[in-house]
Amino acid sequence: MAEQIIESILVADCGSVVTKLLLLERVEDNYRFVAQTETLTTLNPPWSDVSVGVIHAIEDLEAITGRVLYTRGRLITPRMSIEGVDAFVVILSAPEPLRLVIAGLVREMSLESARRAASGTYTNVLATLLREGSLRSPQETWARIVRDTRPDAVLLVGGVDGGASRPVMELADAIALASSMLPENERPAILYAGNARLRSAVTKLLGDIAPVEVADNVHPTTSTEHLGPAQALLEQHYVEKRLQQTPGVDTLSSWNRLPLLPTATAFSDVVDYLWHREHNEDRGVLGVDIGAATTTVAATFAGRPYVSIYERGIAYGPLAWVKRHGIDALLRWIPEEMDPDELLVMLHNRELRPWTVPQEPRELWVEQAVAREMLRSALRIAIPTWDTGGAQIQAGMMPGLDPILISGGGMVHMPRPGQALLVVLDGLQPVGISTILLDINRAAPALGAVARIKPVAAASALEGGALVSLGTVISPVGKAPRPGDVVLQMSIIYEDGGELDVEARYGELEIWPLLPGQRATLKIKPLRRFDVGLGPGRGGKIEAIGGLVGLVVDVRGRPLSLPKDPDQRRRLLNGWIWDVGG
Numbered sequence: 001m002a003e004q005i006i007e008s009i010l011v012a013d014c015g016s017v018v019t020k021l022l023l024l025e026r027v028e029d030n031y032r033f034v035a036q037t038e039t040l041t042t043l044n045p046p047w048s049d050v051s052v053g054v055i056h057a058i059e060d061l062e063a064i065t066g067r068v069l070y071t072r073g074r075l076i077t078p079r080m081s082i083e084g085v086d087a088f089v090v091i092l093s094a095p096e097p098l099r100l101v102i103a104g105l106v107r108e109m110s111l112e113s114a115r116r117a118a119s120g121t122y123t124n125v126l127a128t129l130l131r132e133g134s135l136r137s138p139q140e141t142w143a144r145i146v147r148d149t150r151p152d153a154v155l156l157v158g159g160v161d162g163g164a165s166r167p168v169m170e171l172a173d174a175i176a177l178a179s180s181m182l183p184e185n186e187r188p189a190i191l192y193a194g195n196a197r198l199r200s201a202v203t204k205l206l207g208d209i210a211p212v213e214v215a216d217n218v219h220p221t222t223s224t225e226h227l228g229p230a231q232a233l234l235e236q237h238y239v240e241k242r243l244q245q246t247p248g249v250d251t252l253s254s255w256n257r258l259p260l261l262p263t264a265t266a267f268s269d270v271v272d273y274l275w276h277r278e279h280n281e282d283r284g285v286l287g288v289d290i291g292a293a294t295t296t297v298a299a300t301f302a303g304r305p306y307v308s309i310y311e312r313g314i315a316y317g318p319l320a321w322v323k324r325h326g327i328d329a330l331l332r333w334i335p336e337e338m339d340p341d342e343l344l345v346m347l348h349n350r351e352l353r354p355w356t357v358p359q360e361p362r363e364l365w366v367e368q369a370v371a372r373e374m375l376r377s378a379l380r381i382a383i384p385t386w387d388t389g390g391a392q393i394q395a396g397m398m399p400g401l402d403p404i405l406i407s408g409g410g411m412v413h414m415p416r417p418g419q420a421l422l423v424v425l426d427g428l429q430p431v432g433i434s435t436i437l438l439d440i441n442r443a444a445p446a447l448g449a450v451a452r453i454k455p456v457a458a459a460s461a462l463e464g465g466a467l468v469s470l471g472t473v474i475s476p477v478g479k480a481p482r483p484g485d486v487v488l489q490m491s492i493i494y495e496d497g498g499e500l501d502v503e504a505r506y507g508e509l510e511i512w513p514l515l516p517g518q519r520a521t522l523k524i525k526p527l528r529r530f531d532v533g534l535g536p537g538r539g540g541k542i543e544a545i546g547g548l549v550g551l552v553v554d555v556r557g558r559p560l561s562l563p564k565d566p567d568q569r570r571r572l573l574n575g576w577i578w579d580v581g582g
Helices: 050-065 107-118 139-149 166-180 196-206 228-243 249-255 263-278 318-325 340-352 361-385 417-428 444-450 455-466 566-579
Strands: 008-014 018-027 030-040 087-092 098-104 123-130 153-156 189-192 212-214 284-290 295-301 304-310 401-407 432-438 468-475 486-494 499-505 509-512 519-526 540-545 550-554
Touching: 008 050, 008 444, 018 050, 018 444, 018 455, 030 050, 030 455, 050 249, 087 249, 087 263, 087 444, 098 107, 098 139, 098 166, 098 228, 107 123, 107 153, 107 228, 107 361, 123 139, 139 166, 153 166, 153 228, 166 196, 189 196, 189 228, 196 212, 263 284, 263 295, 263 304, 263 401, 263 444, 263 455, 284 361, 284 444, 295 361, 304 361, 318 340, 318 361, 340 361, 361 417, 401 417, 401 444, 417 432, 417 468, 417 550, 417 566, 444 455, 468 540, 486 550, 499 509, 509 566
Parallel strands: 008 087, 098 123, 098 153, 153 189, 189 212, 284 401, 401 432, 468 550
Antiparallel strands: 008 018, 018 030, 284 295, 295 304, 432 468, 486 499, 486 519, 509 550, 519 540
């Protein structure tokens, strides 16, 4: 298909709960989203066919646009006159994650690297086989674990290149034994990313029993981590084992032969584009997509993209999260007294009816508390995988990030933009100076997919308003003797010549007027050696652009600490909610 004739693109984004359809078209010299519909995903019974939901959404799109897109059981492509579209793209996060067993030698090295590689795609780690420090290898136990869990794949790592061989082969022997005990059609794929010298030995041992695929060592030396090839291998296996075998996806693929794409990969492509657009070597770009079942964290530093997927979302996963972390971790974010049982009932109802949205303030507070903790938990997985390069970072803090992109229904559907911003600040705790962008149409993953076939269309839509700014946020880092101490002085010089001199006090969240699209020059002067990303106590001039919330200075401290006294904590939370207009 010639690129120059692609003037209309339809993207189907099949999530675990909702299927979205987005129509992108050329309007004069630019590409714009002209229509969007969504319906419930039909992967589960009674339909058990993901294409049914897509067809429902197409019918709704036809009603909105007055155009014929679907006839005789198929999408019209390429476009004929005003009927059909030039290209059709499918991205999916609805299928179950890949069931994975990880096997390796050293917990803090190869095994940890394997876990980080696995977090880059949709995986569920069922078990870990560890060969560390034991004189006698428990091969029968390992084999029993693999046999009983029946994984889709086993990721075998261990040994630097040219290093340990016997312990790795002991693990391979156990995997071979387990695989031979399983029916041929249930044997896991073996993905090997360990000592490069053992590739032929591992392939020879396992090749006649189960399919074996090889990637570069995740830990080629003791000081080097190399995750990319193993991540690519896992994603390829996820596409083949899950996406291509999703019921109904063959129907969608027959409409256009473009490759299927995991939603997280498409989202990461957009974050990577934003980094290259800004091209700040001393800062990274961050994107977070909070879905119903997963939370995706994508980042780019020094031109290198990173993606991590946390298998918990806004609807599916909070109950399991509470079992591990406790109910108090959520209750601390609720601005009124709430019984733990009431909160648990709300979480159960949300999981039973994941398509619903909060109907009253208490439900909304619970949803926002869940979003904060999903962000925090997802970051704990993502941050160890980052090499921030030249991005400024302080111990225990986030690196410098600008912009920060927020997507997902749980964020976009919040009643007021200030509520979304507050959740982001509480969950991510950015430092320095950042622009917070909201993917208001949840179109970012779709644009990442579009970029694979028509980069100019994706770039045009992104620059044309697909992302909305919540505002510029300044988050100084430092300590002051007392709450209320002035730690930052600032002059806001507006485009029309108006000037506003303001102060920010320690422990407070300040918001000043700066309308969407409005530009201003900020003269910033930190006090008490507070750091706004320019160095301790160093100030300067920066250009800021307004947003739906305005210009925000968050001097509540990093890391953010909530009072232990419940009454004091609730007063503080209600004050912050009032500050952001929530």
